[in-house]
Amino acid sequence: MDLLVVGAGLFGLTVAERCATRLGLAVTVVDRRRHLGGNAFSDLDPATGIEVHRYGTHVFHTSNEAVWRYVNRFTEFTGYQHRVLSVHAGKIYSLPVNLGTMCAYFERVMTPDEARALIRSQTAADVDPTTLEGRAIASIGRPLYEAFVRHYTAKQWQTDPRNLPADVIGRLPVRYSFDNRYFADTYEGLPADGYGTWFERMVAHPAIEVRLGTDYFAHRTEFPADVPVVYTGALDRYFDYVHGALGWRTLDFEWRTEPTGDFQGAPVINYADPDVPFTRVHEFRHLHPERRHYPSGTTVIAREYSRFAGPQDEPYYPINSPADRAAVARYRELARAERRVLFGGRLGTYRYLDMHMAVASAMTLVDNAVSPLFGRG
Numbered sequence: 470m471d472l473l474v475v476g477a478g479l480f481g482l483t484v485a486e487r488c489a490t491r492l493g494l495a496v497t498v499v500d501r502r503r504h505l506g507g508n509a510f511s512d513l514d515p516a517t518g519i520e521v522h523r524y525g526t527h528v529f530h531t532s533n534e535a536v537w538r539y540v541n542r543f544t545e546f547t548g549y550q551h552r553v554l555s556v557h558a559g560k561i562y563s564l565p566v567n568l569g570t571m572c573a574y575f576e577r578v579m580t581p582d583e584a585r586a587l588i589r590s591q592t593a594a595d596v597d598p599t600t601l602e603g604r605a606i607a608s609i610g611r612p613l614y615e616a617f618v619r620h621y622t623a624k625q626w627q628t629d630p631r632n633l634p635a636d637v638i639g640r641l642p643v644r645y646s647f648d649n650r651y652f653a654d655t656y657e658g659l660p661a662d663g664y665g666t667w668f669e670r671m672v673a674h675p676a677i678e679v680r681l682g683t684d685y686f687a688h689r690t691e692f693p694a695d696v697p698v699v700y701t702g703a704l705d706r707y708f709d710y711v712h713g714a715l716g717w718r719t720l721d722f723e724w725r726t727e728p729t730g731d732f733q734g735a736p737v738i739n740y741a742d743p744d745v746p747f748t749r750v751h752e753f754r755h756l757h758p759e760r761r762h763y764p765s766g767t768t769v770i771a772r773e774y775s776r777f778a779g780p781q782d783e784p785y786y787p788i789n790s791p792a793d794r795a796a797v798a799r800y801r802e803l804a805r806a807e808r809r810v811l812f813g814g815r816l817g818t819y820r821y822l823d824m825h826m827a828v829a830s831a832m833t834l835v836d837n838a839v840s841p842l843f844g845r846g
């Protein structure tokens with residue numbers, strides 16, 4: 470074995486595949502889960518045959534040509550385009566906020582310029598721009614913020630958005646057109662045969678060995694100490710939480726098989742109001758409308774609930790509080806001092822990464838850090 474990769478998420482898989490194919494290295498990949506692909510994994514629900522995304526809906530999207538060319542070596546993509554709806558006060562609207570949302574919410578037809586003028590008049594000058602609430606109101610005005618962001622965000626964070634820092638969200642997207650696509654990237658789609666099949670193909674190289682159900686820390690002594698490691702597990706765990714545990718939000722999914730061919734008519738519907746305890750409902754059959762063989766009288770849904778992660782929970786989204794940021798800086802210093810361990814991926818860097826970002830940063834790590842280790846710079 471030339472290289473050990475801890476974590477078979479998209480970051481670890483890309484490192485393993487590149488190192489085996491391009492650098493000719495013998496790579497072992499370990500993951501404590503029993504499947505490849507980390508949070509992006511999907512497979513067929515055994516009872517219905519419907520492809521389900523086990524950790525919530527994952528749509529591949531990118532504007533990075535190199536990433537798009539790379540992922541297309543392993544899978545074809547369907548032409549799926551993601552669109553999201555949000556239920557508020559008994560009515561349904563499209564998200565992110567676009568001209569269609571505004572016309573429906575304010576119950577009148579507006580031109581883009583009329584809508585811009587209206588939103589401008591609703592972006593109160595007296596809000597605190599350092600809070601999430603202030604930033605959101607500056608983007609979409611108070612009425613739309615109250616309807617679609619305030620309670621949804623409070624459900625996600627169990628915190629009033631007035632008390633959340635602005636940088637918890639980026640700039641809220643707002644479109645003064647009827648374009649209601651969720652992502653604005655050049656390329657978008659779903660792997661035609663599912664994520665599980667895509668990821669199997671990434672490790673189909675004879676120089677890659679995969680050990681699933683294997684926690685690195687429980688098996689560490691089985692690996693030669695001088696073999697370089699690419700570590701994509703949790704940064705704080707690697708250093709035994711010496712600077713404290715980093716904060717994450719986790720998700721709980723309530724899975725149901727419903728006796729209908731169509732439960733909600735869309736893949737993802739958000740619930741913006743405080744009296745509904747879940748944040749979204751996923752209905753997986755709608756992600757693959759091209760699969761005509763799906764059963765007509767049954768469907769799989771998952772209701773999504775959000776909360777702060779405890780020590781035993783799966784980490785999903787970094788909280789990034791000021792205390793987290795201070796601890797991360799100290800952990801990164803420790804990570805830099807590790808001679809033969811390279812840290813990457815969302816857990817290893819404590820950063821939210823979309824799938825295409827995980828692939829791109831793994832490719833960069835192979836070129837800039839792994840290749841030189843093996844004299845192949």
Ligand code: FDA
Nearest residue numbers: 476478479480501507508527528685702814815822823824
């Ligand atoms: P990832 O978490 O996938 O992999 C890390 C792996 O390391 C895991 O498999 C874990 O089991 C393993 N591991 C950890 N500790 C270990 C240990 N001690 N020993 C062995 N193994 C260990 N992105 C996108 O582009 N489009 C989308 O629609 C979505 N949707 C989405 C929804 C939700 C709810 C979330 C939380 C995230 C998304 N994403 C997304 C983001 C996407 O999931 C993310 O970019 C990738 O999963 C990141 O891949 P990584 O390999 O970095 O981490």
